[in-house]
Amino acid sequence: MLSALLVFIVQLAYVPVLTLRTIMMVKGMKERAAAMGMLEGLVYVLALGLVFSDLSNYLNMVAYALGFAVGLYIGAIIEEKLAIGYVTLEVNIPTRNQELIDRLRELGFSVSTSAVEGMSSTRYQLDCTARRDREKEFIRVVSDFEPAAFIVSFEPRSFKGGYITKAMKKRREKYLKKKKNTENA
Template identity: 80%
Template sequence: MVSALIILIVQLLYVPILTVRTIMMVKGMKEKAAAVGILEGAVYVVALGLVFADLSNYLNMIAYAVGFGVGLYIGAIIEEKLAIGYVTLEVNIMNRNDKLVHRLREVGFSVSTSEVEGMNSIRYLLACTARRDREKEFIKIVSEYEPSAFIVSFEPRNFKGGYITKAMKSRREKFLKKSKQS
Protein backbone atom coordinates (compact mmCIF):
# COMPACT_ATOMS: atom_id res chain seq x y z
CA MET A 1 0.00 0.00 0.00
CA VAL A 2 2.81 2.42 0.91
CA SER A 3 4.69 1.65 -2.30
CA ALA A 4 1.52 2.30 -4.35
CA LEU A 5 1.14 5.70 -2.68
CA ILE A 6 4.79 6.54 -3.39
CA ILE A 7 4.36 5.45 -7.03
CA LEU A 8 1.27 7.66 -7.35
CA ILE A 9 3.11 10.68 -5.91
CA VAL A 10 6.16 10.10 -8.10
CA GLN A 11 3.92 9.87 -11.18
CA LEU A 12 2.21 13.11 -10.17
CA LEU A 13 5.69 14.70 -10.30
CA TYR A 14 7.01 12.88 -13.35
CA VAL A 15 4.20 13.36 -15.85
CA PRO A 16 3.82 17.16 -15.47
CA ILE A 17 7.61 17.42 -15.88
CA LEU A 18 7.30 15.26 -19.01
CA THR A 19 4.55 17.54 -20.34
CA VAL A 20 6.54 20.73 -19.76
CA ARG A 21 9.67 19.19 -21.32
CA THR A 22 7.70 18.12 -24.40
CA ILE A 23 6.27 21.63 -24.82
CA MET A 24 9.75 23.12 -24.51
CA MET A 25 11.01 20.79 -27.23
CA VAL A 26 8.15 21.69 -29.53
CA LYS A 27 8.81 25.40 -28.92
CA GLY A 28 12.48 24.96 -29.83
CA MET A 29 13.83 25.50 -26.31
CA LYS A 30 16.43 22.74 -26.64
CA GLU A 31 18.68 23.62 -23.72
CA LYS A 32 15.84 24.06 -21.23
CA ALA A 33 14.17 20.86 -22.47
CA ALA A 34 17.42 18.95 -21.97
CA ALA A 35 17.81 20.29 -18.42
CA VAL A 36 14.21 19.36 -17.53
CA GLY A 37 14.82 15.98 -19.22
CA ILE A 38 17.52 15.16 -16.67
CA LEU A 39 15.04 15.67 -13.83
CA GLU A 40 12.38 13.76 -15.75
CA GLY A 41 14.71 10.79 -16.28
CA ALA A 42 15.62 10.59 -12.60
CA VAL A 43 11.99 10.66 -11.46
CA TYR A 44 10.99 8.12 -14.15
CA VAL A 45 13.63 5.60 -13.05
CA VAL A 46 12.43 5.81 -9.43
CA ALA A 47 8.77 5.25 -10.37
CA LEU A 48 9.48 2.43 -12.78
CA GLY A 49 11.89 0.80 -10.32
CA LEU A 50 9.16 0.70 -7.68
CA VAL A 51 6.68 -0.90 -10.10
CA PHE A 52 9.15 -3.49 -11.40
CA ALA A 53 10.30 -4.35 -7.88
CA ASP A 54 7.04 -6.27 -7.36
CA LEU A 55 5.20 -7.15 -10.57
CA SER A 56 2.70 -9.25 -8.61
CA ASN A 57 1.39 -6.12 -6.86
CA TYR A 58 -1.46 -4.90 -9.03
CA LEU A 59 -2.06 -1.94 -6.74
CA ASN A 60 1.34 -0.57 -7.75
CA MET A 61 0.44 -0.87 -11.43
CA ILE A 62 -2.91 0.81 -10.88
CA ALA A 63 -1.20 3.61 -8.94
CA TYR A 64 1.25 4.03 -11.83
CA ALA A 65 -1.56 4.27 -14.40
CA VAL A 66 -3.78 6.57 -12.31
CA GLY A 67 -0.77 8.76 -11.51
CA PHE A 68 0.03 8.98 -15.21
CA GLY A 69 -3.51 10.06 -16.13
CA VAL A 70 -3.85 12.61 -13.33
CA GLY A 71 -0.30 13.79 -14.01
CA LEU A 72 -1.22 14.53 -17.63
CA TYR A 73 -4.11 16.65 -16.44
CA ILE A 74 -1.88 18.54 -13.99
CA GLY A 75 0.76 18.96 -16.70
CA ALA A 76 -1.80 20.48 -19.06
CA ILE A 77 -2.87 22.96 -16.37
CA ILE A 78 0.77 23.91 -15.68
CA GLU A 79 1.46 24.35 -19.41
CA GLU A 80 -1.61 26.55 -19.75
CA LYS A 81 -0.44 28.73 -16.85
CA LEU A 82 3.11 29.00 -18.25
CA ALA A 83 1.76 29.88 -21.72
CA ILE A 84 5.16 29.51 -23.36
CA GLY A 85 5.63 31.10 -26.77
CA TYR A 86 3.62 33.32 -29.05
CA VAL A 87 0.22 33.25 -30.67
CA THR A 88 -0.95 34.77 -33.94
CA LEU A 89 -4.47 36.11 -33.86
CA GLU A 90 -6.66 37.04 -36.80
CA VAL A 91 -9.71 39.18 -36.16
CA ASN A 92 -12.34 39.50 -38.85
CA ILE A 93 -14.76 42.43 -38.36
CA MET A 94 -17.52 44.01 -40.42
CA ASN A 95 -16.30 47.63 -40.33
CA ARG A 96 -13.04 49.45 -39.88
CA ASN A 97 -12.60 50.09 -36.15
CA ASP A 98 -9.79 52.57 -35.52
CA LYS A 99 -10.60 52.75 -31.80
CA LEU A 100 -10.03 49.01 -31.45
CA VAL A 101 -6.79 49.13 -33.43
CA HIS A 102 -5.56 52.10 -31.38
CA ARG A 103 -6.44 50.37 -28.09
CA LEU A 104 -4.66 47.15 -29.06
CA ARG A 105 -1.54 49.05 -30.07
CA GLU A 106 -1.72 51.20 -26.94
CA VAL A 107 -1.47 48.14 -24.69
CA GLY A 108 1.40 46.68 -26.70
CA PHE A 109 -0.09 44.36 -29.31
CA SER A 110 1.18 44.37 -32.85
CA VAL A 111 -1.66 45.02 -35.29
CA SER A 112 -1.66 44.97 -39.07
CA THR A 113 -4.92 45.82 -40.81
CA SER A 114 -6.22 45.02 -44.25
CA GLU A 115 -9.42 45.20 -46.20
CA VAL A 116 -10.55 41.77 -47.37
CA GLU A 117 -13.38 40.36 -49.46
CA GLY A 118 -15.93 38.42 -47.48
CA MET A 119 -18.62 36.27 -49.07
CA ASN A 120 -21.13 39.11 -49.24
CA SER A 121 -19.21 42.25 -48.34
CA ILE A 122 -15.92 43.97 -47.74
CA ARG A 123 -14.61 43.15 -44.25
CA TYR A 124 -11.59 44.14 -42.20
CA LEU A 125 -8.90 41.80 -40.99
CA LEU A 126 -6.61 42.51 -38.08
CA ALA A 127 -3.50 40.36 -37.97
CA CYS A 128 -1.77 40.36 -34.60
CA THR A 129 0.99 38.52 -32.80
CA ALA A 130 1.35 38.38 -29.04
CA ARG A 131 2.89 36.38 -26.24
CA ARG A 132 0.64 33.43 -25.47
CA ASP A 133 0.11 34.58 -21.89
CA ARG A 134 -1.68 37.67 -23.26
CA GLU A 135 -4.12 35.86 -25.57
CA LYS A 136 -7.10 36.11 -23.19
CA GLU A 137 -6.39 39.82 -22.62
CA PHE A 138 -6.37 40.36 -26.38
CA ILE A 139 -9.67 38.53 -26.87
CA LYS A 140 -11.26 40.49 -24.02
CA ILE A 141 -10.27 43.84 -25.58
CA VAL A 142 -11.52 42.81 -29.02
CA SER A 143 -14.79 41.56 -27.51
CA GLU A 144 -15.35 44.91 -25.77
CA TYR A 145 -15.03 46.83 -29.04
CA GLU A 146 -16.38 44.20 -31.45
CA PRO A 147 -18.64 41.66 -29.70
CA SER A 148 -19.42 39.84 -32.98
CA ALA A 149 -15.81 39.65 -34.19
CA PHE A 150 -14.59 36.36 -35.61
CA ILE A 151 -11.27 35.59 -33.87
CA VAL A 152 -8.89 32.79 -34.81
CA SER A 153 -5.65 32.06 -32.99
CA PHE A 154 -2.81 29.75 -33.85
CA GLU A 155 0.78 29.27 -32.77
CA PRO A 156 3.53 30.23 -35.18
CA ARG A 157 6.55 27.88 -35.23
CA ASN A 158 8.93 30.79 -35.66
CA PHE A 159 9.16 34.32 -37.00
CA LYS A 160 11.85 36.79 -37.94
CA GLY A 161 12.01 40.55 -37.66
CA GLY A 162 9.02 42.81 -37.57
CA TYR A 163 7.45 44.80 -34.81
CA ILE A 164 6.96 42.04 -32.30
CA THR A 165 10.29 41.69 -30.55
CA LYS A 166 11.32 44.91 -28.81
CA ALA A 167 8.48 47.29 -29.54
CA MET A 168 5.80 45.10 -27.95
CA LYS A 169 7.74 44.90 -24.72
CA SER A 170 8.47 48.63 -24.51
CA ARG A 171 4.88 49.56 -25.41
CA ARG A 172 3.49 47.25 -22.75
CA GLU A 173 5.86 48.67 -20.11
CA LYS A 174 4.88 52.20 -21.12
CA PHE A 175 1.18 51.32 -20.85
CA LEU A 176 1.60 49.69 -17.42
CA LYS A 177 3.58 52.67 -16.14
CA LYS A 178 0.89 55.03 -17.44
CA SER A 179 -1.84 52.87 -15.83
CA LYS A 180 -0.13 52.97 -12.43
CA GLN A 181 0.12 56.76 -12.57
CA SER A 182 -3.61 57.12 -13.29
Protein backbone atom coordinates (compact mmCIF):
# COMPACT_ATOMS: atom_id res chain seq x y z
CA MET A 1 0.00 0.00 0.00
CA LEU A 2 2.84 2.39 0.84
CA SER A 3 4.53 1.75 -2.52
CA ALA A 4 1.24 2.50 -4.35
CA LEU A 5 0.95 5.80 -2.49
CA LEU A 6 4.53 6.64 -3.44
CA VAL A 7 3.84 5.79 -7.10
CA PHE A 8 0.77 8.05 -7.02
CA ILE A 9 2.74 10.95 -5.51
CA VAL A 10 5.59 10.56 -8.00
CA GLN A 11 3.07 10.64 -10.86
CA LEU A 12 1.58 13.83 -9.40
CA ALA A 13 5.03 15.39 -9.82
CA TYR A 14 5.80 13.82 -13.20
CA VAL A 15 2.73 14.70 -15.25
CA PRO A 16 2.58 18.45 -14.51
CA VAL A 17 6.27 18.65 -15.44
CA LEU A 18 5.46 16.75 -18.66
CA THR A 19 2.63 19.20 -19.41
CA LEU A 20 4.79 22.26 -18.83
CA ARG A 21 7.67 20.83 -20.86
CA THR A 22 5.34 20.21 -23.79
CA ILE A 23 3.94 23.74 -23.61
CA MET A 24 7.43 25.25 -23.44
CA MET A 25 8.47 23.26 -26.51
CA VAL A 26 5.44 24.45 -28.45
CA LYS A 27 6.12 28.06 -27.38
CA GLY A 28 9.75 27.81 -28.57
CA MET A 29 11.31 27.98 -25.08
CA LYS A 30 14.01 25.43 -25.90
CA GLU A 31 16.25 25.88 -22.86
CA ARG A 32 13.41 25.74 -20.35
CA ALA A 33 11.89 22.76 -22.15
CA ALA A 34 15.22 20.93 -21.99
CA ALA A 35 15.54 21.59 -18.25
CA MET A 36 11.98 20.41 -17.66
CA GLY A 37 12.71 17.36 -19.83
CA MET A 38 15.63 16.40 -17.63
CA LEU A 39 13.47 16.67 -14.50
CA GLU A 40 10.69 14.78 -16.26
CA GLY A 41 13.07 11.95 -17.19
CA LEU A 42 14.30 11.55 -13.63
CA VAL A 43 10.81 11.42 -12.15
CA TYR A 44 9.59 9.10 -14.94
CA VAL A 45 12.35 6.57 -14.32
CA LEU A 46 11.66 6.67 -10.59
CA ALA A 47 7.93 6.00 -11.09
CA LEU A 48 8.46 3.21 -13.61
CA GLY A 49 11.12 1.65 -11.40
CA LEU A 50 8.64 1.46 -8.55
CA VAL A 51 5.97 -0.13 -10.75
CA PHE A 52 8.33 -2.59 -12.48
CA SER A 53 9.94 -3.65 -9.21
CA ASP A 54 6.84 -5.74 -8.46
CA LEU A 55 4.64 -6.47 -11.49
CA SER A 56 2.34 -8.64 -9.38
CA ASN A 57 1.31 -5.56 -7.37
CA TYR A 58 -1.70 -4.32 -9.31
CA LEU A 59 -2.25 -1.56 -6.79
CA ASN A 60 0.97 0.10 -8.03
CA MET A 61 -0.31 -0.02 -11.61
CA VAL A 62 -3.65 1.51 -10.61
CA ALA A 63 -1.84 4.18 -8.59
CA TYR A 64 0.35 4.91 -11.63
CA ALA A 65 -2.68 5.37 -13.91
CA LEU A 66 -4.66 7.36 -11.33
CA GLY A 67 -1.64 9.56 -10.58
CA PHE A 68 -1.25 10.17 -14.32
CA ALA A 69 -4.89 11.28 -14.66
CA VAL A 70 -4.83 13.54 -11.60
CA GLY A 71 -1.43 14.87 -12.68
CA LEU A 72 -2.85 15.84 -16.09
CA TYR A 73 -5.61 17.76 -14.37
CA ILE A 74 -3.15 19.55 -12.08
CA GLY A 75 -0.85 20.27 -15.04
CA ALA A 76 -3.72 21.87 -16.95
CA ILE A 77 -4.57 24.06 -13.96
CA ILE A 78 -0.93 25.13 -13.59
CA GLU A 79 -0.68 25.93 -17.29
CA GLU A 80 -3.87 27.98 -17.15
CA LYS A 81 -2.55 29.95 -14.17
CA LEU A 82 0.83 30.58 -15.82
CA ALA A 83 -0.82 31.56 -19.13
CA ILE A 84 2.49 31.56 -21.00
CA GLY A 85 2.61 33.53 -24.24
CA TYR A 86 0.33 35.89 -26.10
CA VAL A 87 -3.15 35.83 -27.53
CA THR A 88 -4.53 37.67 -30.55
CA LEU A 89 -8.10 38.87 -30.15
CA GLU A 90 -10.48 39.96 -32.87
CA VAL A 91 -13.51 41.90 -31.70
CA ASN A 92 -16.43 42.62 -34.01
CA ILE A 93 -18.79 45.42 -32.85
CA PRO A 94 -21.69 47.23 -34.53
CA THR A 95 -20.34 50.78 -34.17
CA ARG A 96 -16.99 52.43 -33.68
CA ASN A 97 -16.95 52.60 -29.90
CA GLN A 98 -14.21 55.13 -29.22
CA GLU A 99 -14.77 54.92 -25.47
CA LEU A 100 -14.00 51.18 -25.59
CA ILE A 101 -10.96 51.69 -27.82
CA ASP A 102 -9.59 54.38 -25.49
CA ARG A 103 -10.18 52.23 -22.41
CA LEU A 104 -8.40 49.24 -23.93
CA ARG A 105 -5.43 51.41 -24.88
CA GLU A 106 -5.40 53.01 -21.44
CA LEU A 107 -5.12 49.53 -19.94
CA GLY A 108 -2.12 48.79 -22.16
CA PHE A 109 -3.74 46.65 -24.84
CA SER A 110 -2.76 47.13 -28.45
CA VAL A 111 -5.76 48.07 -30.58
CA SER A 112 -5.99 48.46 -34.36
CA THR A 113 -9.37 49.30 -35.83
CA SER A 114 -10.96 48.88 -39.22
CA ALA A 115 -14.39 49.11 -40.80
CA VAL A 116 -15.51 45.76 -42.20
CA GLU A 117 -18.48 44.60 -44.20
CA GLY A 118 -20.94 42.60 -42.15
CA MET A 119 -23.82 40.60 -43.57
CA SER A 120 -26.16 43.61 -43.66
CA SER A 121 -24.14 46.60 -42.45
CA THR A 122 -20.74 48.09 -41.86
CA ARG A 123 -19.25 46.85 -38.59
CA TYR A 124 -16.00 47.61 -36.80
CA GLN A 125 -13.25 45.18 -36.05
CA LEU A 126 -10.69 45.65 -33.30
CA ASP A 127 -7.49 43.64 -33.71
CA CYS A 128 -5.64 43.30 -30.46
CA THR A 129 -2.74 41.36 -28.97
CA ALA A 130 -2.25 40.72 -25.27
CA ARG A 131 -0.40 38.47 -22.88
CA ARG A 132 -2.44 35.33 -22.26
CA ASP A 133 -2.72 36.10 -18.56
CA ARG A 134 -4.72 39.22 -19.48
CA GLU A 135 -7.18 37.59 -21.92
CA LYS A 136 -10.03 37.35 -19.39
CA GLU A 137 -9.48 40.97 -18.35
CA PHE A 138 -9.66 42.03 -22.00
CA ILE A 139 -12.89 40.11 -22.61
CA ARG A 140 -14.42 41.53 -19.43
CA VAL A 141 -13.63 45.13 -20.50
CA VAL A 142 -15.03 44.58 -24.00
CA SER A 143 -18.16 42.93 -22.56
CA ASP A 144 -18.73 45.88 -20.22
CA PHE A 145 -18.72 48.31 -23.16
CA GLU A 146 -20.19 46.03 -25.85
CA PRO A 147 -22.19 43.13 -24.35
CA ALA A 148 -23.08 41.78 -27.82
CA ALA A 149 -19.52 41.92 -29.17
CA PHE A 150 -18.28 38.92 -31.14
CA ILE A 151 -14.83 38.03 -29.77
CA VAL A 152 -12.43 35.45 -31.20
CA SER A 153 -9.06 34.67 -29.67
CA PHE A 154 -6.18 32.58 -30.92
CA GLU A 155 -2.52 32.15 -30.10
CA PRO A 156 0.01 33.61 -32.51
CA ARG A 157 3.05 31.43 -33.14
CA SER A 158 5.33 34.45 -33.50
CA PHE A 159 5.30 38.16 -34.19
CA LYS A 160 7.88 40.86 -34.79
CA GLY A 161 7.92 44.57 -34.02
CA GLY A 162 4.87 46.73 -33.61
CA TYR A 163 3.21 48.21 -30.62
CA ILE A 164 3.25 45.11 -28.48
CA THR A 165 6.98 44.73 -28.10
CA LYS A 166 7.65 48.04 -26.33
CA ALA A 167 4.71 50.30 -25.62
CA MET A 168 2.44 47.60 -24.23
CA LYS A 169 4.79 46.95 -21.33
CA LYS A 170 5.22 50.67 -20.62
CA ARG A 171 1.48 51.34 -20.74
CA ARG A 172 0.75 48.44 -18.39
CA GLU A 173 3.34 49.69 -15.88
CA LYS A 174 1.89 53.21 -16.08
CA TYR A 175 -1.64 51.87 -15.55
CA LEU A 176 -0.62 49.75 -12.54
CA LYS A 177 1.23 52.69 -10.98
CA LYS A 178 -1.79 54.94 -11.49
CA LYS A 179 -4.10 52.27 -10.04
CA LYS A 180 -1.86 51.82 -7.00
CA ASN A 181 -1.74 55.58 -6.38
CA THR A 182 -5.54 55.77 -6.64
CA GLU A 183 -5.96 52.92 -4.15
CA ASN A 184 -3.53 54.51 -1.69
CA ALA A 185 -5.27 57.90 -1.84
